[in-house]
Amino acid sequence: MLLDADGFSGRFTEPGKVVVYRRCGPSFTAEREMELAFNRSRGLAELRSRMSELLQFLGPCKVFVAESASGAVYFELEKAGCSVWEVPGRPVEFLDGVLKGEEEAESAAAAETVEIPVPVEVSPGRFFVSIKEVQGKTPLVSSKQVLQEFICRAGFDALEVVCDHVPPWIEVEAQRRGYATETEPRGKNEVHVRLARKTAAR
DSSP: OEEOTTSSBOBTTSOEEEEEEEEETTEEEEEEEEEEOOOGGGHHHHHHHHHHHHHHHHTTOOEEEESBOOHHHHHHHHHTTOEEEEOOSOHHHHHHHHHHHHHHHHHHHHHHHSOOOOOEEEETTEEEEEOTTTTTTOTTSOHHHHHHHHHHHTOOSEEEEEESSOOTTHHHHHHHTTEEEEEEEOSTTOEEEEEEETTTOO
16 A cells, blocks of 8 residues: 555655555554655656556555555556555554455455356246255355245245255245155265145155
8 A cells, every 4th residue: 555654545646655564363564665756747658667666566466555546557556457445544544444345345256257046947837956066166155045035936836956965944945835845866966856836746
C-alpha cells in the first residue's frame, strides 16, 4: 500500500512510500518498503519507468491500497492484475477489512465458475441428477444447494441422484415431503439414491 509521511494511506500525486504487509497471526507486519514519487513533468515515459519499478517491487502482491488512485497509475496497476482499493486512514484501521473483502470477492468469483447441476426430466415426472462432480470437491456448492429446493417443491414422481456418498439430510427431507428413499451402491465411491412418491412406491 501507499503511505504518506504521516503513516496514512497516500495519494499518487504526492511523494510517499510503498509498504508490503504480510498477515502474521492476528496482525499485519511490514515486510518491505520503497520510496515512491512521480515526477510528472518528465512525461509518460518517466511514469511508466516508475511503475515498472513499483510492479517489480510488489512481486506476487496483487492488492494495492491508497487514499485515492486514478489516471495512468491506476490503469497500470489494473493492467498488471492488481486489485486497487481506495481507503483513507492508517493501515491498522482497515487492513483486516481489505483482506476480508478480497477473500469474499475470491469466493464469489469461484462460485460463479462452478456449474451447479440441476435435475433433468428423463420421462414425465421422473428426474435424474448427478452430484458426484461437486460433492466433497467444491466447498462452495453443497448437496443442499443442488437438491433441497427441488425436493421441497415435491413436483416430481421419482428422482434418481448419483453421488459419492448419501447426503445425511436427504432421507429426512424426502420423508417430510411424502417420498420413500432407496439406496444402491454402484462400485467404488458411487451410490444411487432413488426418491419415489410413497403412493407409487412398491
